[in-house]
Amino acid sequence: MKKVIVLLADGFEEVEAITPADYLRRAGAEVTIVSISESLSVTGRWTGIKVIADTTLKEFLKQGSGDWDAVILPGGMPGAANLSASAETGALLKTMAANRKVIAAICASPAVVLAPLELLAGKKFTCYPGLEKKAAEAGASVWSEDRVVTDGDIITSRGAGTAGEWSVAIIEKLFDKETAEKIAEAVLL
Numbered sequence: 660m661k662k663v664i665v666l667l668a669d670g671f672e673e674v675e676a677i678t679p680a681d682y683l684r685r686a687g688a689e690v691t692i693v694s695i696s697e698s699l700s701v702t703g704r705w706t707g708i709k710v711i712a713d714t715t716l717k718e719f720l721k722q723g724s725g726d727w728d729a730v731i732l733p734g735g736m737p738g739a740a741n742l743s744a745s746a747e748t749g750a751l752l753k754t755m756a757a758n759r760k761v762i763a764a765i766c767a768s769p770a771v772v773l774a775p776l777e778l779l780a781g782k783k784f785t786c787y788p789g790l791e792k793k794a795a796e797a798g799a800s801v802w803s804e805d806r807v808v809t810d811g812d813i814i815t816s817r818g819a820g821t822a823g824e825w826s827v828a829i830i831e832k833l834f835d836k837e838t839a840e841k842i843a844e845a846v847l848l
Contacts, residue, residue, distance in 0.1 A: 661688040663834045664719070665731045667712055668695045668742045672735030673703040674819040675765045676710065679731050682826035686834055686842050688728075693719050695745045704735040716747050728783075730755050732773075734766020734787060734818065742825055743772045752776055756812070763829050765816040770794035773813070783808050784815040823848045 665680050682688045694701045694712035701710050714826060717757055730752065732742060742748050755762055756778050770790035773779050774797035781799040782804075791802040792842050806821045807814065807828045814832060816825035831839035 661686075662726060663688050663689060663690045663729045663829075663833070664693055664727055665692050665733070666716070666742060666748060667692060667701040667710060667733065667760045668738045668745070668748075669702050670704045670735055670741055671701065672766055672819055673706055673708050674768060674822045675733035675735065675825075676703075676731075679733075679763065679826040679829055680756035682823070682830060682842050682846065683833075685845065686830045686838050688830075688833065691719070695742060695748055704738055704817040716745070716751070719815040720747060720751065725758070727755070727760065729761035729763060729829065730760045731829070732762070732764040732768040732769045734764070734771075736767055736771075739767035739771040742768065743775060748772070749776055752778060759812055761812050761814065761829065761832055763814040763816075763825065765822065765825055766818045769815040770797070770799070773815075778813065782813050783810040784813065785817055786815060787818050794841075 682780045683690050695716045698714045701847040750819040767786050770793045774794040779799035785803045785808045806818045807824045827839045827843045
């Protein structure tokens, strides 16, 4: 079974967090929602929806991250900035990258979280329009206008409107094209 972490910080974009969690569970992945704060309750950016995480990052890290296949970073502001400000999040992402695990980031997160950690150096990526300059200043390499970009183990996407396509791309990377197409068809994507 594939194991995936969705990291949440206050101010996250709701669609970008819930869509991949939902689609990946439909595909058969074990998905764990992880709050980067001390609280299990995490508040979304636009609607104020509160999501109750399965665990906190502090508790998650005590268990180790070695057997996880992917980490998902929703965007939204200030959610992406809160992820970026977390030293524990940065350390986890660097470990996941070093172990060639899938790192999926959308909207502001590629520019605000991944680029400063140098995880986009030498990679083709996309992000929310206008943030590509911020990403380039932090050392990101080749920006694309594509809605979803997969380069090695990094999967990036533009924003809430591309969350479904991005989620299917994550499924294809973790499972296979057939599983991804099955989920896309089931949700009428």
